[in-house]
Amino acid sequence: MCGFVGIIGVERASAALSMALQALQHRGQDACGMATVEQGRFHVHKDLGLVINVFSEQTLASLRGTAGLGHTRYPTVGTGVREDAQPFYTRRPGVVMAHNGNVTNVDELERLLLTRGIHVQSRCDVEPILLVFAEALAERRASGHTAEDVVYAVREVYRLVRGAYSCVAICEVDGKETLVSFRDPHGIRPGSYGRSESGGWIAASESVVMDALGFSVIGDLPAGAAVLMRPNEEAIILPIEADTPRPCVFERIYFARPDSLMADGRVASTRWALGKRLGEEWMAKGLEADVVVPVPDTSRTAAQAMAEVLGLPYREGFIKNRYSGRTFIMPDAAARQAAHRLKLNPIPEIFEGKRVILVDDSIVRGTTVRRLADLAHMTRPAAVHMAVYSPPVKHPCYYGIDMPSKKELVAAKLPEEAWAEAFGVDSVTFLSLDGLRQTMGGSICMACFDGDYVVPVSSGEVAAIVMDRRGA
Numbered sequence: 400m401c402g403f404v405g406i407i408g409v410e411r412a413s414a415a416l417s418m419a420l421q422a423l424q425h426r427g428q429d430a431c432g433m434a435t436v437e438q439g440r441f442h443v444h445k446d447l448g449l450v451i452n453v454f455s456e457q458t459l460a461s462l463r464g465t466a467g468l469g470h471t472r473y474p475t476v477g478t479g480v481r482e483d484a485q486p487f488y489t490r491r492p493g494v495v496m497a498h499n500g501n502v503t504n505v506d507e508l509e510r511l512l513l514t515r516g517i518h519v520q521s522r523c524d525v526e527p528i529l530l531v532f533a534e535a536l537a538e539r540r541a542s543g544h545t546a547e548d549v550v551y552a553v554r555e556v557y558r559l560v561r562g563a564y565s566c567v568a569i570c571e572v573d574g575k576e577t578l579v580s581f582r583d584p585h586g587i588r589p590g591s592y593g594r595s596e597s598g599g600w601i602a603a604s605e606s607v608v609m610d611a612l613g614f615s616v617i618g619d620l621p622a623g624a625a626v627l628m629r630p631n632e633e634a635i636i637l638p639i640e641a642d643t644p645r646p647c648v649f650e651r652i653y654f655a656r657p658d659s660l661m662a663d664g665r666v667a668s669t670r671w672a673l674g675k676r677l678g679e680e681w682m683a684k685g686l687e688a689d690v691v692v693p694v695p696d697t698s699r700t701a702a703q704a705m706a707e708v709l710g711l712p713y714r715e716g717f718i719k720n721r722y723s724g725r726t727f728i729m730p731d732a733a734a735r736q737a738a739h740r741l742k743l744n745p746i747p748e749i750f751e752g753k754r755v756i757l758v759d760d761s762i763v764r765g766t767t768v769r770r771l772a773d774l775a776h777m778t779r780p781a782a783v784h785m786a787v788y789s790p791p792v793k794h795p796c797y798y799g800i801d802m803p804s805k806k807e808l809v810a811a812k813l814p815e816e817a818w819a820e821a822f823g824v825d826s827v828t829f830l831s832l833d834g835l836r837q838t839m840g841g842s843i844c845m846a847c848f849d850g851d852y853v854v855p856v857s858s859g860e861v862a863a864i865v866m867d868r869r870g871a
């Protein structure tokens with residue numbers, strides 16, 4: 400998971416991008432970067448760390464230009480080195496690019512590029528996409544590229560690059576500096592675009608960026624199409640190879656900010672609907688409870704909806720420390736417990752003597768839920784019930800969300816009857832697969848829940864992804 404933004408037609412692109420990247424910080428904290436374009440010249444700065452630490456006033460001043468790209472990185476592959484931070488650029492022809500997603504056939508692309516004498520320099524998978532795109536442009540002509548050339552280049556990307564990707568690029572098209580965006584044919588990873596009253600354009604992973612910068616949101620970037628954006632002109636949408644849209648449902652369950660607009664509505668509305676459905680399914684089991692407590696921060700909206708359906712009080716029972724940093728490997732159980740309490744501390748009065756429903760967004764490895772149950776039990780509740788507003792994660796994600804291999808997924812490892820004991824709770828209720836499908840409506844990617852992969856991934860590709868993650 401990463402965040403990208405591209406902007407064109409603003410007075411000072413670096414200032415706008417620095418705000419945009421702060422609005423996207425939740426999508427990646429490992430590294431960030433920015434590239435601005437000044438009359439065909441690229442100015443690039445990228446480093447490991449948070450946006451506020453990587454970009455000083457002085458750095459922003461050196462990133463001149465009225466167009467640019469920004470990126471926040473959360474590595475699903477690679478070792479978190481500066482060289483893997485985005486954006487990337489090529490000099491021939493001049494293209495700068497950033498993306499969110501995961502390419503499943505990186506090795507194959509590297510071999511293909513090598514046969515053309517092109518060496519991939521990083522382990523970041525936007526680099527092969529950029530090189531395929533740039534090579535296709537160069538194949539058409541050395542300079543003076545047209546919209547038709549962009550269509551050809553994106554078609555080449557679709558033909559050669561497998562996986563999920565939403566990309567933004569800046570290059571000269573029809574003799575004008577142009578912000579170009581394209582998403583894979585299924586639109587698995589998110590992306591939206593908007594415009595400013597003064598004629599500027601923006602494309603980003605999430606619409607909250609547009610809110611922060613005062614741009615109007617137009618909607619999702621179309622899947623399987625390129626969009627060309629230039630200051631004071633209408634956007635040009637070039638359909639190329641649209642397939643059935645299958646946007647990632649996990650974005651709306653967990654990753655995206657609740658105030659973002661995605662697909663057919665606000666992320667918060669989706670979480671509310673999922674919480675409501677979970678409440679109905681929980682009630683159907685005939686269980687009883689006294690209070691609903693969210694696991695902060697993501698599950699608040701769903702927990703409120705669940706409480707409303709069940710007619711129970713909603714209480715904030717865990718306080719999250721916003722300022723705690725990474726906790727490193729702790730030598731013993733007591734030290735680990737202290738580290739968890741530094742991050743999350745229960746309010747005993749909310750739990751003591753009560754039958755509590757803890758609401759969380761998902762369970763992946765099962766370690767977090769076990770720690771939460773331990774924290775809750777320290778406050779002597781009458782019962783702890785776990786309710787999760789997504790189905791059990793039983794399959795890894797190969798499309799850009801960092802999930803462990805199948806053998807580390809607790810719901811794939813243990814039979815359903817063993818979950819409550821393994822998590823240290825009295826009961827566990829996951830949202831059903833049907834509950835998720837019916838609540839979301841339409842067509843979505845939910846492969847991590849049902850194993851129905853939108854883009855087939857070969858066993859060789861799976862092995863390469865698993866090895867890359869081990870290196871991460």
Ligand code: SF4
Pocket residue numbers: 587646647648649650795796797798799800844845846847848
């Ligand atoms: S497999 Fe899961 S996390 Fe990955 S894109 Fe699909 S829904 Fe999202």
